[in-house]
Amino acid sequence: GINAEYGGHLLVQTSEDKRVRLWDTRNLELVHVYPVKQYIQSCCDVNTAGTLIVTGSNGFNGVGCEVSLWDIRNRMLLKEMHGHEQSVNTVRFFPETTEMVVSGSKDSLLKVWDKGAEIIEKRLPGQGAITDVIAYRDRNIICSTNNGCVKLTVDEEDFIVDMLCF
Secondary structure (H helix, E strand, C coil): CEEECCCCCEEEEECCCCCEEEEECCCCEEEEECCCCCCCEEEEEECCCCCEEEEEECEECCEECCEEEEECCCCEEEEEECCCCCCEEEEEECCCCCCEEEEEECCCEEEEEECCEEEEEEECCCCCCEEEEEECCCCCEEEEECCEEEEEEECCCCCEEEEEEC
């Protein structure tokens, strides 16, 4: 996966060598390589403040399959969040939040995490693997899946109040 820091000059890269790298887009030089993880880091995103990275990892049968939160300034792993049963295919920060993340995986599970704690879990039956997600300011989520798209409406109390497949 690859993603850029909003309004900044850093590019985040995940790869099959199980590492997360920071690149300077001004001179295309490697700035930092985070410590190697146990599983392939398959996807990434940067929060709008440019202070945190979230990555998702490969895995199966609940082994690996974690969502990791990284500190850009202090160049360290902050948290590992577990709960997916298969590879995490996509991770996104909600806009204008520091640590609120949505993740989607090969096991059809969508999870929303806040400050490292799981607050929402939703299996999307009949949809297949979740391949990508978009998280909106109003906390709505759109997922791309192997079998179409799903829009989830989340209320202020962290409940999914509507699910529309299209």
